[in-house]
Amino acid sequence: MSEYDYDFIVIGSGPAGQKSAIQAAKAGKSVAIIEQDSMFGGACVHKGTIPSKTLRENALRVKNMRQTAALAKFSLDENTEMVTLIDRLDEVLKSHHTYMLEQITRNHVVRLHARARFVDRYSLALTHVDGSLQTIRAPHIIIATGSYPRNPDNVPIDHEHILDSDSILSMLYLPSSLTVLGGGVIASEYASIFQALGVQVTMIDRYPNPLGFLDKDMTDTFVRAFEAMGGTWLGSEQVSKVYWDGISQVVTECESGRVVTSQKLLCAAGRLANVDHLDLENAGLSVNERGLISVNERLQTAVDNIYAAGDVIGSPSLASASMEQGRRATCNILGLETAQFSHLIPAGIYSIPELSSVGLTEQQARQQDADILVGIAHFSEVARGQISGNTEGMLKIVADRSGREILGIMCVGEGATELIHTGQMAMLKGAEVDIFVENTFNFPTLAEAYRIAALDILSQRPRDTRLSV
Numbered sequence: 054m055s056e057y058d059y060d061f062i063v064i065g066s067g068p069a070g071q072k073s074a075i076q077a078a079k080a081g082k083s084v085a086i087i088e089q090d091s092m093f094g095g096a097c098v099h100k101g102t103i104p105s106k107t108l109r110e111n112a113l114r115v116k117n118m119r120q121t122a123a124l125a126k127f128s129l130d131e132n133t134e135m136v137t138l139i140d141r142l143d144e145v146l147k148s149h150h151t152y153m154l155e156q157i158t159r160n161h162v163v164r165l166h167a168r169a170r171f172v173d174r175y176s177l178a179l180t181h182v183d184g185s186l187q188t189i190r191a192p193h194i195i196i197a198t199g200s201y202p203r204n205p206d207n208v209p210i211d212h213e214h215i216l217d218s219d220s221i222l223s224m225l226y227l228p229s230s231l232t233v234l235g236g237g238v239i240a241s242e243y244a245s246i247f248q249a250l251g252v253q254v255t256m257i258d259r260y261p262n263p264l265g266f267l268d269k270d271m272t273d274t275f276v277r278a279f280e281a282m283g284g285t286w287l288g289s290e291q292v293s294k295v296y297w298d299g300i301s302q303v304v305t306e307c308e309s310g311r312v313v314t315s316q317k318l319l320c321a322a323g324r325l326a327n328v329d330h331l332d333l334e335n336a337g338l339s340v341n342e343r344g345l346i347s348v349n350e351r352l353q354t355a356v357d358n359i360y361a362a363g364d365v366i367g368s369p370s371l372a373s374a375s376m377e378q379g380r381r382a383t384c385n386i387l388g389l390e391t392a393q394f395s396h397l398i399p400a401g402i403y404s405i406p407e408l409s410s411v412g413l414t415e416q417q418a419r420q421q422d423a424d425i426l427v428g429i430a431h432f433s434e435v436a437r438g439q440i441s442g443n444t445e446g447m448l449k450i451v452a453d454r455s456g457r458e459i460l461g462i463m464c465v466g467e468g469a470t471e472l473i474h475t476g477q478m479a480m481l482k483g484a485e486v487d488i489f490v491e492n493t494f495n496f497p498t499l500a501e502a503y504r505i506a507a508l509d510i511l512s513q514r515p516r517d518t519r520l521s522v
């Protein structure tokens with residue numbers, strides 16, 4: 054009899070854990086996936102990606118209604134229940150949950166509802182919901198335990214007035230005003246979504262611009278659009294104290310002396326790796342200085358039979374990247390061939406308006422060479438943008454100084470997170486800027502923006518290398 058219960062044990066059922074388990078099962082291995090939550094799917098399904106994007110759909114509807122002259126002043130009243138704004142969430146979650154469970158069952162992955170901790174490098178102790186204990190062993194263990202919101206000491210989260218990204222959607226009513234602490238991805242998405250719903254939103258961050266990893270033109274467009282909806286962006290402000298006044302307001306004090314009051318506050322100040330209950334030291338593991346599990350390029354930890362994937366290993370902390378890391382961790386253990394991992398991972402921010410980016414920003418590219426060429430297409434120049442009234446956006450292509458090699462592509466505006474993939478594929482295949490000029494696009498489409506931005510670059514090329522355009 055084997056000394057092991059399974060070939061593979063995966064801790065965590067988020068995007069990283071799921072894809073890791075399915076890949077192992079497809080390779081004919083016996084697999085157990087352990088999830089402490091009653092629901093399967095991790096933060097992505099229950100607290101993050103899917104719930105926030107469901108709310109966003111309704112916020113967009115409200116925003117689009119306001120574009121009709123007769124409804125320009127339309128607003129939701131203060132007693133609007135949050136459930137009406139995420140009315141489709143139950144349906145979306147149920148169908149996603151069913152799809153995931155069917156996939157797990159179809160592939161004979163054993164699902165264990167328990168909290169796992171290491172006993173040694175091959176063994177895990179499971180605490181089941183009824184308090185019972187079980188120990189299971191496997192030669193290969195994958196840690197995919199994800200992350201949870203970081204709550205700074207000076208922000209007393211009570212999940213009623215002062216909320217984090219896990220509890221924000223549990224508010225009963227749409228608030229009249231909301232302070233959003235942070236200028237990162239979660240902050241920008243929720244701030245613009247709530248502002249589009251008519252909530253008076255103030256965003257506060259210690260940095261001068263939100264989403265500092267994105268191209269400055271993109272974030273400037275985001276801030277302009279946010280402020281045009283009535284929102285307030287307060288950059289370069291360090292929050293010193295947050296408290297509920299006990300009556301009706303959350304008070305946010307900044308080191309500059311500025312005081313902001315609002316009905317609710319959302320703290321979106323980053324996320325921390327979920328490792329607290331794992332007893333990593335029993336397996337011979339520890340976390341790095343950022344509290345993350347360090348892995349090598351094969352996603353292997355310092356203990357050679359233990360791999361890790363997803364938010365628990367840090368950046369880019371995306372559902373999209375976590376899935377791919379989970380799959381690759383398993384492939385690496387099994388010696389299955391995978392294409393080289395591409396670092397061209399797109400960023401997609403589901404704010405209003407959407408933002409998306411792949412490769413270098415204009416600022417990053419200029420640091421390497423001041424003479425790069427940049428082509429811009431405004432959605433207002435694209436027939437589809439004019440027809441749909443979606444004229445707020447722009448697409449930018451950053452090319453090398455010859456105007457041929459594509460260094461980066463970024464887009465702001467509705468459809469940005471989809472549009473980016475056309476450029477991503479061109480970059481992955483090493484195509485030159487000309488590909489967007491020499492091929493036919495459907496008309497009218499927003500994708501035509503690629504052609505316009507590429508033509509903009511072609512017109513700036515050194516004379517002898519220009520195409521006839």
Ligand SMILES: Cc1cc2nc3c(=O)[nH]c(=O)nc-3n(C[C@H](O)[C@H](O)[C@H](O)COP(=O)(O)OP(=O)(O)OC[C@H]3O[C@@H](n4cnc5c(N)ncnc54)[C@H](O)[C@@H]3O)c2cc1C
Nearest residue numbers: 065067068069089095096097101169199363364370371372
């Ligand atoms: C508000 C919000 C919006 C987001 N939007 C997007 C988006 O639009 N696009 C995108 O790509 N990404 C988005 N993300 C990021 C995305 O959700 C994460 O990158 C992704 O969920 C990480 O996947 P994971 O598998 O590493 O971990 P998780 O999804 O966090 O799953 C980890 C699972 O492990 C379980 N677990 C932890 N410890 C144990 C233990 N000891 N025993 C058993 N089980 C355990 C947890 O209960 C959890 O279910 C968003 C995140 C948030 C918070």
Ligand SMILES: NC(=O)c1ccc[n+]([C@@H]2O[C@H](COP(=O)([O-])OP(=O)(O)OC[C@H]3O[C@@H](n4cnc5c(N)ncnc54)[C@H](O)[C@@H]3O)[C@@H](O)[C@H]2O)c1
Nearest residue numbers: 235236237238239240258259292321322323370401402403
């Ligand atoms: N669409 C997406 O892909 C998506 C959506 C949501 C979340 N996510 C992922 O979730 C992760 C967490 O997102 P996040 O927005 O919480 O983190 P983040 O690290 O992106 O942003 C945190 C922000 O909070 C600010 N901050 C922290 N403490 C502060 C203080 N005391 N005063 C003022 N500002 C302060 C920081 O300066 C930073 O800008 C990200 O890594 C992201 O990849 C992705």
